[in-house]
Amino acid sequence: MVRILTDSAADFTPAEAEKLGITVIPLNVTFEDGSVIRDSIDMTPDEYYQALSRCKKLPTTSQPSPALFEHAFAQAAAEGDQVVAILISEKLSGTCQSARLGAEMAGCDNVFVIDSTTATLAQALLVRLAVRLRDEGKPAAQIVAAIEQAKKHVHLAAVIDDLNYLRKGGRLPAGVAFAGGMLGVKPLIAVAEGRVKLIGSARGLPGAYVALFKKVEGMGGVNPRFETAAFYTENPREVEPIQTYLTHNLHLSQPHLGQIGCVIGTHAGPGAFAVSFFDPDLTL
Known part of the structure; x- marks a missing residue:
């Protein structure tokens, strides 16, 4: 089976992710007081924008740890699944690098990491396309080839x-x-x-x-x-x-x-x- 994985920069709600049958790895936001929230998990966007309006200093954002990817990839490998990971642009975030490190840590050869070269709703469209191809029964290699082509357009x-x-x-x-x-x-x-x-x-x-x-x-x-x-x-x-x-x-x-x-x-x-x-x- 093929699993589709993305990160929270694609801006899927938890309900959407569950409906689509995808795994979402959260990025992080750090506030000026040092507190950290996981994107799409610890605050809703509305709650976050209210908090943002009260910030004197802009919060910082950071990629997920390699360990989060390692866990997801190892779990998929244990069940005999391949993973197509469609992630935020490598020029905007270190998330792709974390995913590659996670795959190395898990010792997995079942993972395809795709730099979407984009973010948010465009990244989400690529993920939705991958889901459609998965549901049509396409193998991982064919999905990867299609997404690599689609991201150019x-x-x-x-x-x-x-x-x-x-x-x-x-x-x-x-x-x-x-x-x-x-x-x-x-x-x-x-x-x-x-x-x-x-x-x-x-x-x-x-x-x-x-x-x-x-x-x-x-x-x-x-x-x-x-x-x-x-x-x-x-x-x-x-x-x-x-x-x-x-x-x-x-x-x-x-x-x-x-x-x-x-x-x-x-x-x-x-x-x-x-x-x-x-x-x-x-x-x-």
């Missing part, structure tokens, strides 16, 4: 309310954050080639949606054969225009809706929302 574009969260977290250079953070301007970012990049800006919230949808078109448009996703940090109403764009303008199925979790939300900050999709060049 998955896109994530987001509107950020305050780039200082990305700057303070080291995910965006200070000069770029300053240039994109003018008063009244909503910056647009993407995860491209594994890194966070500033891709534009717009004045006001209505302008931000227009700019976001133009970026979607500029990335090649949406492949109707595959699923889409729309996520938010604090306000679920902020993804309603994205739903309308995908379902009414493009006549696509409803996107997967979700809330950006503690780790990614630390860097995205409150007031962020995003869309993810596969472009039309993806064929499997």
Whole structure:
């Protein structure tokens, strides 16, 4: 049997993970007082954003320990299963390295570690695709090949309310954050080639949606054969225009809706929302 494993940066809720039959390894968030929470386990996103608003210093995030991966991989090996692990971009986190160390510690040769080169909802779309292939009875090697191909065609574009969260977290250079953070301007970012990049800006919230949808078109448009996703940090109403764009303008199925979790939300900050999709060049 093939097991699909991911990390909490994919922002699945525990209920979603159980329904999909996947294993989620949590990343960590450390507050200024030294207390540590496990992403998606110890706090809900809403609880976390309330705590974040009271922080004088931005919390830090860190990858899971190799021991967590070792346990998951050894358990799978004991039951004769192979593991396809689809993890947050190696350029954003040390999670892939922890997974590889965990596989070495477990002495396992049943593990395939995939650097998704992305995060959050785009990472989740890759995981959902792997689940679909698993449920179709595809072997691990075929799933890995498909995901390695699909990750070249998955896109994530987001509107950020305050780039200082990305700057303070080291995910965006200070000069770029300053240039994109003018008063009244909503910056647009993407995860491209594994890194966070500033891709534009717009004045006001209505302008931000227009700019976001133009970026979607500029990335090649949406492949109707595959699923889409729309996520938010604090306000679920902020993804309603994205739903309308995908379902009414493009006549696509409803996107997967979700809330950006503690780790990614630390860097995205409150007031962020995003869309993810596969472009039309993806064929499997």
